Structures are given as structure tokens and as C-alpha cells.
Amino acid sequence: MIRRLKYKEIDFEKYAACLENSEQRKYSASKTFLDVTTNKQWDILVYQDYEAVMPVPFILKKGVKIVHNPLICQQLGIFSAQDDQKINEKFLHFLQKNYLIRAYHFNETNTLDSKLKTKKNFLLYPGVYDQVFAKYSPKRKRKLRLDDEVKENSEIKEISFHEAEEFIRNNVVGLEKDNDANVLMQTLETFYSLQYLKFLAFYYHNEITNMIAIYSDYDTIALLGTFNDKKYIKMAGASTLIDYVIKENIESCIFDFEGGNLPSIEEFFRGFRPELKHYAVIENSKKKLIKDFAKFLMRGKLS
Known part of the structure; x- marks a missing residue:
């Protein structure tokens, strides 16, 4: 019943x-x-x-x-x-x-x-990072080999919601309604305050070029948002951030890409060789x- x-x-x-x-x-x-x-x-x-x-x-x-x-x-x-x-x-x-x-x-x-x-969704299941990385596509591995100049002038930082907010508002895409941006920001802020959410930023010459929002709960790390400055889209900051989180967590956690229905997003995620789930x-x-x-x-x- x-x-x-x-x-x-x-x-x-x-x-x-x-x-x-x-x-x-x-x-x-x-x-x-x-x-x-x-x-x-x-x-x-x-x-x-x-x-x-x-x-x-x-x-x-x-x-x-x-x-x-x-x-x-x-x-x-x-x-x-x-x-x-x-x-x-x-x-x-x-x-x-x-x-x-x-x-x-x-x-x-x-x-x-x-x-x-x-x-469609994509999942990476727990495993030894070196073995997970070995399965990445040749293109993804090339993207992760940053140029010497980029490598010398870039870094990954965990930042606060306050530090992340402006960059997200300026670079969020794919929302259907004008009010969705405000709903998204309120939701992210609440999860951050509850300590479920972290923001990781890729800095190049002290400027944020890419950012991801990751949600942690028990055995899962979920990618709730990827935000990119289009001027630096070819620099592979987003790939570097995602690979960093996978490296830090994949031995004990599932990595949930949380998407894959748009062709461009699907192609990007597939480079990490996750399992396709319908x-x-x-x-x-x-x-x-x-x-x-x-x-x-x-x-x-x-x-």
C-alpha cells in the first residue's frame, strides 16, 4: 500500500x-x-x-x-x-x-x-587515482599538461562563498529564468553555511578564471556547478580543478558529474572516462x- x-x-x-x-x-x-x-x-x-x-x-x-x-x-x-x-x-x-x-x-x-x-549522468567510482587517471582520454591528459608559463603563474585555492559570488553571477550559464540566478545563489550560500559545499578556484596571474562548486555527503562528491571566464576557456582551468578534486577524493568517494545532456558538456565529462548512467x-x-x-x-x- x-x-x-x-x-x-x-x-x-x-x-x-x-x-x-x-x-x-x-x-x-x-x-x-x-x-x-x-x-x-x-x-x-x-x-x-x-x-x-x-x-x-x-x-x-x-x-x-x-x-x-x-x-x-x-x-x-x-x-x-x-x-x-x-x-x-x-x-x-x-x-x-x-x-x-x-x-x-x-x-x-x-x-x-x-x-x-x-x-544522462556520469559517475566515477572509487579507485586508486593513478589507475583512474590512466583511463582519462588522451585529449584530457594533454589539457592537464599546463604550459610552463601557466603553471608558474597559476594556483588552486579554496575560497569562501563571499569571494565566489561575483564570479558565479558573472559567468553562470544555462539558467532558464531571470530569477533562477538568485535562487541558485541563495541555495549555494545555504549549503556553504551548512558546510556541505566548497568552492575551488583556479587563479591565473591572481585572477579567477575558473571555479567549481562541490557538494560532499558521505561517500559522494557532487559537482554542483562549473563556472568559467570565457576569455580563458582554452587554458583548461576547469579540467585542472576537477582532476584536483578527483585526486583528493576518488579513493574513498564516488565523483558525481551531475550532468551530461548537452553535447558540449557530455564531451567534456567523457574525457575523464566516467561511467554513463541513464x-x-x-x-x-x-x-x-x-x-x-x-x-x-x-x-x-x-x-
Whole structure:
């Protein structure tokens, strides 16, 4: 039996226990991550007594819940001790029957019988750094051999959110709405204050040319943002930063690239020779939302 629980009804101890013991464990499904990225606007679907759970983030439009994965939250989905396709289908059916859905992303471990659109992600699993580096593409290895002049006049520094903010605002790309930049900055600042997030900057002649934001949680290091000054895009500062983080963490942590759907980004990530992972998504147009809204009104399903 699947139940829908509103935020105030969730037993967060049982929810956390289910996540921690799940085959699909993802940092992005944690209470902290969802509280920050959704401003506590999320429900959960629960199977039995928290044997499986499915977080459901939403936005409110005129009092109506519309399911929408929040900014920088790549994957959610179903979490259970063992992934079960039949149970996953029950969750999917319940979600589609009881919610208006703009965008919902499952995780790469979830198996589904239903044919849904998929997106790409890339993961590097723990290993000896020298062996991980040996698998990099020849092009990536060349990029990491910095010119002597660059090597002599560059350095990597961990910096504060305050130091990172202006560079991010000036160089962020790919956001759909004007307000998304403010939401992104607020989210990054909160994660930084909670000590989940670090900013690493590549300096050339004392000027920041590239920056990455990395999120750390248990056994995962996630690349939540890559920001580049286009004037220095050929200098390979971003590659150097990512390689630095991999070198420091790959023996004990998964490195999650958090993306790969744009051809240019996919090509860049593939240079590190990570494993390609597909995850299922539901994405509906505004036109379909309006149609579904009318159907839900007739059935009295909106809450």
C-alpha cells in the first residue's frame, strides 16, 4: 500500500533510515538537501512502513501543487533496500494519478517497465587515482599538461562563498529564468553555511578564471556547478580543478558529474572516462499541464 504524506506528517527518522539502507542512495533525497532546494515544499510517497519512499518536490501555483524537481537537484525517485520494478511501477502510477507533474526525475538505479524519456549522468567510482587517471582520454591528459608559463603563474585555492559570488553571477550559464540566478545563489550560500559545499578556484596571474562548486555527503562528491571566464576557456582551468578534486577524493568517494545532456558538456565529462548512467524523467509541457489540471478538477484530485 502506498500513502501520500505531507511534510509535517513525515517520520524523518524512518525516512532517513530508509534512504541510508537503500540500494539507490542519493544525497539529493536527504532531508537537508530537499529542505534547502525546495524551501520545505515536498511530500513523500511511502510503501508499507517506510519499506520504500519517494520524495515529491513541488511548487505552488495559486494554491495548486505542481511537481517540479528543484534547481540543482538532478535525481530523486524511489528508495528501498532492493530496487523492485513492480513496486516502482506502483509509485509511478500513484504519482501520475495524484499529482500534476511538470518535471520529475527518477534515479539511475530505478528500473521501470513504463517507457519514459531518459537523461544522462556520469559517475566515477572509487579507485586508486593513478589507475583512474590512466583511463582519462588522451585529449584530457594533454589539457592537464599546463604550459610552463601557466603553471608558474597559476594556483588552486579554496575560497569562501563571499569571494565566489561575483564570479558565479558573472559567468553562470544555462539558467532558464531571470530569477533562477538568485535562487541558485541563495541555495549555494545555504549549503556553504551548512558546510556541505566548497568552492575551488583556479587563479591565473591572481585572477579567477575558473571555479567549481562541490557538494560532499558521505561517500559522494557532487559537482554542483562549473563556472568559467570565457576569455580563458582554452587554458583548461576547469579540467585542472576537477582532476584536483578527483585526486583528493576518488579513493574513498564516488565523483558525481551531475550532468551530461548537452553535447558540449557530455564531451567534456567523457574525457575523464566516467561511467554513463541513464535516469528516467517525466517532463510535461505547459499545454499538457493545463489539460491535466482540467481532468484533476473534474475528479476532485487537487490538494
